[in-house]
Amino acid sequence: MSVIKDISDLLNIPTDESEKILAKAISGSEITDSFNEKDWFEQRFKPNVVFIDETGYTKMCVDALKILGTTAATDYGSSRQRDLGQLWADMTRGYLGEYAFQKFLKDNLGIDSELGHEVGNLSDYLPMDIHSVKEPSGEYRTPNLSISVKTTKWNGIWLDIPGDQFNHSDVHILVKVGTGRDHLFAFFKKISVFKDKVLQKGQSVGALTQEESEEVFRNLPDFRTIPAYICGFVTKDFKYKELDYSGKKGRKNYTILTWNGPILPGDLDKITAKEKITGTIKFEGIGSFAHDKGYLFNTGNLLWKRSEWDMIKKKI
Numbered sequence: 001m002s003v004i005k006d007i008s009d010l011l012n013i014p015t016d017e018s019e020k021i022l023a024k025a026i027s028g029s030e031i032t033d034s035f036n037e038k039d040w041f042e043q044r045f046k047p048n049v050v051f052i053d054e055t056g057y058t059k060m061c062v063d064a065l066k067i068l069g070t071t072a073a074t075d076y077g078s079s080r081q082r083d084l085g086q087l088w089a090d091m092t093r094g095y096l097g098e099y100a101f102q103k104f105l106k107d108n109l110g111i112d113s114e115l116g117h118e119v120g121n122l123s124d125y126l127p128m129d130i131h132s133v134k135e136p137s138g139e140y141r142t143p144n145l146s147i148s149v150k151t152t153k154w155n156g157i158w159l160d161i162p163g164d165q166f167n168h169s170d171v172h173i174l175v176k177v178g179t180g181r182d183h184l185f186a187f188f189k190k191i192s193v194f195k196d197k198v199l200q201k202g203q204s205v206g207a208l209t210q211e212e213s214e215e216v217f218r219n220l221p222d223f224r225t226i227p228a229y230i231c232g233f234v235t236k237d238f239k240y241k242e243l244d245y246s247g248k249k250g251r252k253n254y255t256i257l258t259w260n261g262p263i264l265p266g267d268l269d270k271i272t273a274k275e276k277i278t279g280t281i282k283f284e285g286i287g288s289f290a291h292d293k294g295y296l297f298n299t300g301n302l303l304w305k306r307s308e309w310d311m312i313k314k315k316i
Contacts, residue, residue, distance in 0.1 A: 003037040003041050004018045010046060011178065012227075024154060027157055027257075027284050028298050028300050030299050045229060048231070049228065050100050050103040050104050050228050052177075054223065056103075057183075057223075060098075061088075061092045061095075063115075064094075064095050065088060066117070068087065068088055088184065093151055093177055094151045096228065097149050097177050098129050098149045100175050101147075101149050102130070104230045108309065111134070112135075113131075113134070113143075115130065128146040128147065128148070143316050145170040145312065147172075148168070150172065152177075153180075154176055154178060157284065157298055158286060158289075158296060160289055160294070161294050161295040162290070163293060166236065171233050171235055171312060172233060176229040182221040183226070186220070199216060200213075232302025232303050233308075235303075242261065242262060243270060244259065245258060245259045245271070247271075247275075253281070254271065254272075254280075255282055256282070259301070260297055261296070261297075262295055263293065263295065263296045264293055265292045268281050268292070
């Protein structure tokens with residue numbers, strides 16, 4: 001219970017949200033028998049948390065809006081079509097992860113950086129989310145490492161890199177951002193889009209009374225500073241092994257708990273034979289992925305220690 005309170009106090013969030021964060025750290029194998037909850041909080045979680053204020057959110061929201069018209073409406077690895085509002089919200093969340101890592105570079109490693117949010121084809125920027133860097137005594141320059149930042153919600157426990165994307169960047173970062181489904185609405189409430197525009201218009205056409213308008217406004221989510229957890233990273237040049245996984249077997253089915261490296265077509269069939277599974281295989285927390293070729297890492301297998309971040313600092 002003390003770690004849950006520690007998370008709540010650090011992030012200024014309710015206890016139930018802190019419980020979910022801790023539960024996902026456990027299911028992602030960030031917390032193990034040899035690395036307990038308190039160690040995880042003090043050594044891994046707390047030092048790798050940054051906060052995004054209203055100014056940061058505004059910048060990322062507008063940057064996402066600028067590129068919205070040139071972005072495919074389908075999810076990566078999926079045929080699901082998103083409407084424009086959902087696409088904007090998803091892109092904003094992704095940009096918030098990049099902004100969080102930019103803050104982490106500045107606050108923890110002393111490196112100023114610029115993000116690649118120019119208007120254009122999104123695919124042009126996938127391999128390098130950090131477009132330029134500057135040490136305190138230098139000028140902005142192209143980084144020596146191409147860095148890709150992937151963003152997930154608090155419940156994410158996998159760094160999933162489909163297809164050949166893994167080989168397009170030297171370093172892959174995973175950032176967990178504390179935004180729910182309502183972050184765009186909360187921002188609109190904060191800047192009075194609802195109060196001064198939508199609800200006022202509703203009153204003018206007779207759809208709302210003054211009292212109803214005030215109640216609707218009160219019930220909308222409030223904007224708050226957004227916490228982000230720089231969960232860790234993997235590098236392209238490490239010699240990963242094939243079928244580097246662990247899991248637990250039930251009476252018929254098998255749950256994969258950890259994975260560290262390439263995943264290829266036929267791998268799950270190999271695991272089925274090796275583990276003598278008569279049922280189905282699923283991945284912890286997600287069930288299955290939309291692809292069967294790429295690279296996959298549970299959060300417990302990511303690099304995150306200060307000495308490991310210093311390796312990035314020296315090479316960047």
